[in-house]
Amino acid sequence: MVDFQLDDEYQELSDTVREFADEVVAPVSQRHDEEHSFPYEIVAQMGDLGLFGLPFPEEYGGMGGDYFALALALEQLGRVDQSVAITLEAGVSLGAMPVYRFGTKKQKETWLPDLAAGRSLAGFGLTEPEAGSDAGGTKTYARLQDSAEGREWVINGAKEFITNSGTDITKFVTVTAVTGTEQRDDGTARKEISTIIVPSGTPGFRAERPYNKVGWNASDTHPLSFKDARVPEENLLGVRGRGYANFLSILDEGRIAIAALATGAAQGCVDLSVKYAKERSAFGTAIGKYQAIQFKIARMKARAHTARLAYYDAAARMLAGKPFKTEAAIAKMVAGEAAMDNARDATQVFGGYGFINEFTVARHYRDSKILEVGEGTTEVQLMLIARELGL
Numbered sequence: 001m002v003d004f005q006l007d008d009e010y011q012e013l014s015d016t017v018r019e020f021a022d023e024v025v026a027p028v029s030q031r032h033d034e035e036h037s038f039p040y041e042i043v044a045q046m047g048d049l050g051l052f053g054l055p056f057p058e059e060y061g062g063m064g065g066d067y068f069a070l071a072l073a074l075e076q077l078g079r080v081d082q083s084v085a086i087t088l089e090a091g092v093s094l095g096a097m098p099v100y101r102f103g104t105k106k107q108k109e110t111w112l113p114d115l116a117a118g119r120s121l122a123g124f125g126l127t128e129p130e131a132g133s134d135a136g137g138t139k140t141y142a143r144l145q146d147s148a149e150g151r152e153w154v155i156n157g158a159k160e161f162i163t164n165s166g167t168d169i170t171k172f173v174t175v176t177a178v179t180g181t182e183q184r185d186d187g188t189a190r191k192e193i194s195t196i197i198v199p200s201g202t203p204g205f206r207a208e209r210p211y212n213k214v215g216w217n218a219s220d221t222h223p224l225s226f227k228d229a230r231v232p233e234e235n236l237l238g239v240r241g242r243g244y245a246n247f248l249s250i251l252d253e254g255r256i257a258i259a260a261l262a263t264g265a266a267q268g269c270v271d272l273s274v275k276y277a278k279e280r281s282a283f284g285t286a287i288g289k290y291q292a293i294q295f296k297i298a299r300m301k302a303r304a305h306t307a308r309l310a311y312y313d314a315a316a317r318m319l320a321g322k323p324f325k326t327e328a329a330i331a332k333m334v335a336g337e338a339a340m341d342n343a344r345d346a347t348q349v350f351g352g353y354g355f356i357n358e359f360t361v362a363r364h365y366r367d368s369k370i371l372e373v374g375e376g377t378t379e380v381q382l383m384l385i386a387r388e389l390g391l
């Protein structure tokens with residue numbers, strides 16, 4: 001009735017990405033983390049492997065796979081390098097997916113082939129300085145104006161914390177903006193929020209200085225500013241007024257992807273701890289012989305396993321066309337907490353070395369915190385689950 005075994009094709013993909021993560025990504029992770037440098041060479045190789053095109057059809061340069069394939073790849077990358085994994089996750093599920101789901105044929109043909117090949121990246125601009133969890137509080141606004149070139153959106157406002165928005169290969173950011181007011185049937189009015197594609201280099205649009213983050217140091221994150229930034233009317237993505245709803249549906253899917261990344265991080269902490277517990281001795285015996293250490297690692301294993309089952313279930317529902325919003329929220333919350341808890345326990349297993357940055361568990365400790373915040377905080381996931389319970 002229930003089968004969580006990977007079929008041959010998924011297993012092969014997972015094995016291929018695992019090998020790539022261990023042999024190509026891991027050796028340069030520490031350097032990029034320390035230098036806060038974006039791993040362009042890894043992005044290019046992930047592009048060659050087809051990872052950026054996994055869930056897109058071949059007609060747009062994709063691999064013809066599905067979202068679960070993307071999740072499996074993210075789990076394997078998340079094990080060794082969360083910065084690389086989030087670059088892929090945001091590139092596919094936040095950068096390219098809105099164009100694929102809601103774009104016109106022309107928009108897809110213009111943007112998707114390069115995004116699916118990893119030759120370019122795009123950002124997803126929802127969060128604002130004063131609108132994060134409550135992203136409907138968007139203040140950025142866009143007005144349609146006539147100009148010599150035809151009708152244009154004139155955009156003003158700011159976005160906060162936007163991933164992949166300022167790399168050398170970033171081609172555009174899709175932003176939510178207030179485009180007017182909608183009258184409701186009950187006579188009240190509410191903001192009309194739409195999504196608009198803003199190409200990099202548009203005058204008036206700037207990716208500001210990158211943040212100095214606690215973790216995910218090799219990923220690209222910027223505040224964005226818009227001062228009379230003008231783009232053609234046809235840069236509207238999807239139906240006018242549906243922008244917020246469309247972005248929320250992108251986030252539902254994205255939570256499965258983030259859960260997979262977090263599962264990988266949780267699993268990476270298990271693998272590193274098992275190895276270290278066998279090698280490290282204290283009081284004349286391997287620390288792995290002490291039940292206190294065994295139980296700690298056994299609990300870590302249970303967390304990673306539970307997180308994996310949760311994202312497999314959410315992905316299976318999504319692929320079957322069933323409702324999956326709640327299961328995606330559960331997976332995101334469980335996996336994010338598993339990653340953070342496992343990172344804390346793994347650093348404890350490593351003792352003082354767990355506090356030294358050149359040890360991967362230390363990087364997981366810094367990187368994992370954001371998994372309880374990004375793409376919806378733990379509290380937001382709980383709100384979604386409670387809402388489904390009718391509370």
Ligand SMILES: Cc1cc2nc3c(=O)[nH]c(=O)nc-3n(C[C@H](O)[C@H](O)[C@H](O)COP(=O)(O)OP(=O)(O)OC[C@H]3O[C@@H](n4cnc5c(N)ncnc54)[C@H](O)[C@@H]3O)c2cc1C
Nearest residue numbers: 124125126127132133134161162163373374375376377379
């Ligand atoms: C590295 C990084 C990358 C990111 N990438 C992107 C990106 O690519 N695109 C994008 O749009 N955003 C991105 N974000 C933004 C991220 O999604 C937000 O930070 C997150 O949604 C939380 O919003 P906030 O920071 O405004 O926190 P707030 O919404 O201000 O929340 C603060 C605290 O209050 C809690 N809280 C809020 N409302 C409630 C409530 N009703 N009940 C209980 N608790 C509540 C929150 O859970 C949190 O603990 C990124 C953030 C980071 C740090």
